[in-house]
Amino acid sequence: MDVALRAMDARLQATLKTMGHKVLNVQQDIKQMSKSVYKTERNMDLILPHFKVSLPTELPAAFPIKDGEELKEMDQLVKSDSGVFKQIVKALVGVGGNTIDEFIRRTMPRLMKNEFAKCCSVFGKKDDKIRLKDTVIFNSVFAAVKMNFATKECTEKDVESSMRKWLQTSRDRAGRSRYGQKKRQERDNATI
Incomplete structure (x- = not known):
């Protein structure tokens, strides 16, 4: 009985360790994605400074151009x-x-x-x-x-x-x- 509990405890610890690694990986992915979003927003501000409009914006009525x-x-x-x-x-x-x-x-x-x-x-x-x-x-x-x-x-x-x-x-x-x-x-x- 004691051996069975130890084996089950070892499997549980291995599962928890694997899940812990997966959680860390997900956290790192979320961190990378938020950095990417921040960089995109920052690039937009650098290219088009002082212009704050949420996407998507409509094209002016003159589009599409016909001639x-x-x-x-x-x-x-x-x-x-x-x-x-x-x-x-x-x-x-x-x-x-x-x-x-x-x-x-x-x-x-x-x-x-x-x-x-x-x-x-x-x-x-x-x-x-x-x-x-x-x-x-x-x-x-x-x-x-x-x-x-x-x-x-x-x-x-x-x-x-x-x-x-x-x-x-x-x-x-x-x-x-x-x-x-x-x-x-x-x-x-x-x-x-």
């Missing part, structure tokens, strides 16, 4: 009122994404219409394309990418590359490609 004239107007508004830029960035950070491509894919449709995206490129190298590089669209997306916890390590080059891919596929999203036309026809034929 080059609206883009110029928005650029002028942002130059005259920095609060608008901060509002746009906060709203985009709230949209989020786990990768740079996902972030761009989720935020760009909120900033510009697909029809307008077909007329744009990051650098505007072709004569008929509108350059986005130095506009409110590119600058706000880049600032939001740097504030997003999952994409904060991305460089300007990464944003340019991902945005270029998104802009290049605007024709496909509009159903202008052969594949898109074929898919639309199949869908229309299936519903008849």
